[in-house]
Amino acid sequence: MSGVILTPVEAAGPPIDMTGVLPDRLADGGRAALAGLMLVRGKGRHRLDALFDLQDGGPAGALVLRPGAAALDGVGAGMAAGEILVEGDCGAYAGSGMRGGTLIVEGDCGAFAAAEMAGGRLRVAGDAGDFLGAPLAGGTRGMSGGAVVVAGNAGDRIGERMRRGLITVHGRAGSLCGARMIAGTIAVGAACGPELGLAMRRGTILLSQAPEALPTGFVDGGANDWLFLELMRRELTDGGAWPVGFPTVGTRARRLVGDRSVQGIGEVLILSKA
Amino acid sequence: MRLNGVHIDDTFAEAFPMLGTRLVITADTPAWVQAAVLSMTGFATSVIACGCEAAVERLLPPDETPDARPGAAVLLFAMNKAELAKQVGRRVGQCVMTSPGSACYAGLHDGPTIPLGNALRYFGDGWQIAKRVGNRRYWRVPVMDGEFLCEAATAVVEGVGGGNFILLAVDRRAGLAAAQAAVMAIREVPGAILPFPGGVVRSGSKIGGKYKGMIASTNTAFCPTLRGTVPASLVPEGVESILELVIDGVSADAVAAAMRAGIGAVVGLGAAGGVVSVTAGNYGGKLGRYQFRLHEVMA
Numbered sequence: 001m002s003g004v005i006l007t008p009v010e011a012a013g014p015p016i017d018m019t020g021v022l023p024d025r026l027a028d029g030g031r032a033a034l035a036g037l038m039l040v041r042g043k044g045r046h047r048l049d050a051l052f053d054l055q056d057g058g059p060a061g062a063l064v065l066r067p068g069a070a071a072l073d074g075v076g077a078g079m080a081a082g083e084i085l086v087e088g089d090c091g092a093y094a095g096s097g098m099r100g101g102t103l104i105v106e107g108d109c110g111a112f113a114a115a116e117m118a119g120g121r122l123r124v125a126g127d128a129g130d131f132l133g134a135p136l137a138g139g140t141r142g143m144s145g146g147a148v149v150v151a152g153n154a155g156d157r158i159g160e161r162m163r164r165g166l167i168t169v170h171g172r173a174g175s176l177c178g179a180r181m182i183a184g185t186i187a188v189g190a191a192c193g194p195e196l197g198l199a200m201r202r203g204t205i206l207l208s209q210a211p212e213a214l215p216t217g218f219v220d221g222g223a224n225d226w227l228f229l230e231l232m233r234r235e236l237t238d239g240g241a242w243p244v245g246f247p248t249v250g251t252r253a254r255r256l257v258g259d260r261s262v263q264g265i266g267e268v269l270i271l272s273k274a
Numbered sequence: 275m276r277l278n279g280v281h282i283d284d285t286f287a288e289a290f291p292m293l294g295t296r297l298v299i300t301a302d303t304p305a306w307v308q309a310a311v312l313s314m315t316g317f318a319t320s321v322i323a324c325g326c327e328a329a330v331e332r333l334l335p336p337d338e339t340p341d342a343r344p345g346a347a348v349l350l351f352a353m354n355k356a357e358l359a360k361q362v363g364r365r366v367g368q369c370v371m372t373s374p375g376s377a378c379y380a381g382l383h384d385g386p387t388i389p390l391g392n393a394l395r396y397f398g399d400g401w402q403i404a405k406r407v408g409n410r411r412y413w414r415v416p417v418m419d420g421e422f423l424c425e426a427a428t429a430v431v432e433g434v435g436g437g438n439f440i441l442l443a444v445d446r447r448a449g450l451a452a453a454q455a456a457v458m459a460i461r462e463v464p465g466a467i468l469p470f471p472g473g474v475v476r477s478g479s480k481i482g483g484k485y486k487g488m489i490a491s492t493n494t495a496f497c498p499t500l501r502g503t504v505p506a507s508l509v510p511e512g513v514e515s516i517l518e519l520v521i522d523g524v525s526a527d528a529v530a531a532a533m534r535a536g537i538g539a540v541v542g543l544g545a546a547g548g549v550v551s552v553t554a555g556n557y558g559g560k561l562g563r564y565q566f567r568l569h570e571v572m573a
Contacts, residue, residue: 164406224421226421227377227421228405228412228414228421230340230342231340231423232405232407234342265401265403267403
C-alpha cells in the first residue's frame with residue numbers, strides 16, 4: 001500500500017484544522033476512511049475530499065501534505081504511529097499531543113508545535129513559532145516525551161513546563177526558553193532571548209554561547225567536565241540533533257544552576273570549544 | 275582420550291545456574307580503570323563466602339565504550355537476583371563511584387533489570403540529576419572531583435557458574451605454566467570469566483568436612499601430599515601439582531567455549547610441558563543443572 005498525497009483544492013481561505021488526519025486512520029480504514037473525515041475550516045465542516053485532492057504516492061502508509069499557500073493547523077496532532085511529511089509550511093499546533101510516529105515539516109511551523117507532546121519525533125526544516133513543546137492554552141504540563149529538532153530558529157517560551165524529552169533548536173531561541181521547566185533537555189545552537197530558564201525547577205538547557213547576562217535566579221557553578229555530554233553528543237549527532245554550533249569534541253562546560261528563587265536545581269550548560 | 279600426550283579424563287564438570295550482569299567501567303586512563311575494577315572485583319572468588327563471583331571480562335579501548343574513554347567489561351554472578359543487586363550496589367558504590375574520574379554503564383540491556391544508578395543516586399543527597407539519552411536513563415551524582423555518571427539499571431542474564439577443569443602436572447612449575455596458558459586463552463573468550471586469583475584455584479574443595487559447620491574443606495582426593503594417606507586419592511604416580519580453573523559465563527555455550535580454549539592451551543603444551551592429565555570436578559551429577567563432558571567439549 002502506498003501513501004496518500006493531500007493537496008488543498010483551494011489554498012485561499014481560513015486555516016484548515018487537520019486534527020484527526022493521521023496515518024493510522026489510513027492504515028485502519030484505507031483511503032476511503034480518510035476521504036470521509038470531517039474537517040473544520042472557518043465556520044464550516046467539510047469532508048476531507050472536498051478540501052483536498054487525494055492521490056496515491058509517498059512512502060507506504062504515510063501521509064504527504066502539500067499545503068502550498070493554505071494554512072494547515074493541527075497537522076499530526078495526537079499522532080501515535082506512522083509518518084506524516086509536510087512538503088511546505090504548517091500552521092499552529094503541528095505535532096501537538098503527539099504520542100509516537102514521525103512528523104517531518106520541510107518548511108516552517110507555527111505556534112504550539114509539539115505542545116504537550118508525549119512521544120515520537122518532530123523535525124522542522126525551517127523555523128518554529130512560540131510555545132514549542134509548551135503546554136497548550138490552559139494546560140499545566142508541556143512536553144513529556146519524544147524529540148523535536150528545529151533546523152532554524154524558534155520563538156518564545158520553548159519547552160515551557162516541559163517534563164521529559166528533547167528539544168533541539170539549531171538556530172536562535174526567543175525569550176523565556178525553558179521557563180518553568182520541570183525536566184528534560186533543550187539544546188539551542190545560537191543565541192537565546194531574555195529570561196532564560198525563568199522559574200526552572202530541573203532539567204538541562206545546553207547553549208553554545210553564554211547569555212548576555214546571568215539569568216535571574218541562577219548562580220554560576222563554574223566550569224567542569226560533564227561526561228554525559230559525550231553520550232548526548234553521540235546520540236544526537238546520529239539523529240542530526242546536535243546543534244551545528246556545538247563543539248564536536250570535549251565535555252567541558254560552564255554550569256549555571258537555577259532557578260534558585262524557586263529552589264530549582266535546573267542547569268544551563270554553556271559548552272566550551274575544545 | 276589422549277591429546278598431544280595429555281590424558282583427557284572421561285568425566286564432566288558440573289555447573290550451576292547463576293544470575294549475572296555485565297558492567298562497563300570507564301575512567302580517564304587505563305590505570306584508573308584498573309584501579310576501579312580491581313577493587314570492584316576483589317574478594318569475589320566464590321559465592322560461598324563472597325556473595326558473588328566477579329572478574330574482568332576484557333579491557334575495552336575508547337572506541338568501544340559509551341563515553342570514548344578507556345574501560346573494562348566486568349561480569350558479576352550471584353545465586354539470585356536480590357543478592358546480585360546487593361553486590362552490584364555495594365561494589366559499584368564503594369569501589370567504582372569512589373574511584374577518581376570513573377563512570378559505570380550497563381553492559382547488558384535486554385531482559386529483567388536490577389538497580390545500578392537507581393540505587394546509588396541517593397548518595398547525591400537531592401542534588402543528583404536524572405538524564406535520559408536516547409532510550410537509556412542515567413544518574414549524574416555530584417562528587418568531589420566533578421560528577422559520577424552511572425546508568426540507572428543493568429539487565430540480568432541467567433548464566434552458568436562453576437564450569438571447571440583440573441590439570442594434573444608433574445610439578446608445581448609445570449602446573450602453573452599450563453594453568454597460565456589456559457588463563458590467557460580463556461580471557462579471549464567473550465562472556466566468560468575466571469573469578470579466582472589470576473584465574474587459577476590451588477585450594478579446590480569438597481563439600482563438607484570433619485569439623486562441624488564447615489561448608490567445604492580441602493579436596494583431599496586431589497592433594498598430592500595426601501596420596502597414599504587418604505582413601506580414594508585421585509593423584510596418580512608422578513603428579514606433584516594440581517590446579518583448577520573455575521569458569522563462570524553468561525551462557526552454557528560461553529562456558530563450554532572457555533573450557534575448550536583453556537584445555538586446548540594446556541594440551542598445546544602437551545606432555546612435554548609436564549601436564550599428565552586433565553579432569554573435571556563434579557558432584558556425581560546430582561547437584562548441578564549443567565554438565566560439561568570433557569570429551570564432548572574437546573571433540
